[in-house]
Amino acid sequence: MFTGLITAIATIASATPLGADKHHGKHITLRVEPQWLQGLQLGDSIAISGACMTVVDLQSDGFAVDISAESLARTTGLDAVGALVNLEQSLALSTKLGGHLVTGHVDGVGHVATFEPVGESWLLEVDAPPELGKFFAYKGSIVVNGVSLTVNRVQDLPQHCRVSINLIPHTVQHTNLHQLQKGAAVNLEIDLIARYVERMLSTDRRNHHV
Known part of the structure; x- marks a missing residue:
């Protein structure tokens, strides 16, 4: 973890x-x-x-x-x-959980739609595979290239799910996110809790159809 x-x-x-x-x-x-x-x-x-x-x-x-x-x-x-x-x-039991629980299992590859400065911060918009869209939520968590980030907006578009993120200068300077540009591919991991909630809900839906 x-x-x-x-x-x-x-x-x-x-x-x-x-x-x-x-x-x-x-x-x-x-x-x-x-x-x-x-x-x-x-x-x-x-x-x-x-x-x-x-x-x-x-x-x-x-x-x-x-x-x-x-x-x-x-x-x-x-x-x-x-x-x-x-x-x-990897996380030790004594480690501060400053981000969120991350498994290190990449769920899909997204592509950068926007990476531009806004004030002192940076706007990062990533187009994720559409099948991952149900796992993203406003103020929920997402992992981009291993970095724990907060979702500011989710747009379900015809070909993909666009996730908007605000990056503070420290994050940009101390990760490889500073080299991103439009079209760049990035590794994505969905929130661990969302993964299990979806599994439980999908199982429940199937059971009710039996």
């Missing part, structure tokens, strides 16, 4: 295929400030731009993970050499 509060930005240093065909994933190495690695161990869970991965190798200036073909197909930006990615180490 994670909180959606980013603690470091890393650079993808390499992406090496684990096999010869499309069914194999990739071995990804990342470079990050050495002090962030203190206490990190093999087998630890790390959220990389919102996707939970397992540390398989440690170096003095970074670490490595193996990402399956399935994960690569359902996410964006995790094997782009030179790209910046957001990092968060």
Whole structure:
């Protein structure tokens, strides 16, 4: 589990295929400030731009993970050499829950419709897959590239669901969201509570139709 509060930005240093065909994933190495690695161990869970991965190798200036073909197909930006990615180490019971409960399971890939300054803040509008629209609500939570954010507006459009978010300067400066531009792909995770509520409601609806 994670909180959606980013603690470091890393650079993808390499992406090496684990096999010869499309069914194999990739071995990804990342470079990050050495002090962030203190206490990190093999087998630890790390959220990389919102996707939970397992540390398989440690170096003095970074670490490595193996990402399956399935994960690569359902996410964006995790094997782009030179790209910046957001990092968060897994939640401990003593950790402050400053964001919201985040699983690190990406539910879909959205695309940036708007990213522009408004006063001292930034307006971010993301077009999410339409099937995720029912999980978003005004003042509810959403995860974008691993960052816990608050939804300010939801628009159900014919081809997608548009979610509007206000970003404060600190969030823009200390995450990889500062490099967003129109059309950019982003990893999305829905709110954990909304996920279970929808499951319970859908089960209840089916039972009443029996």
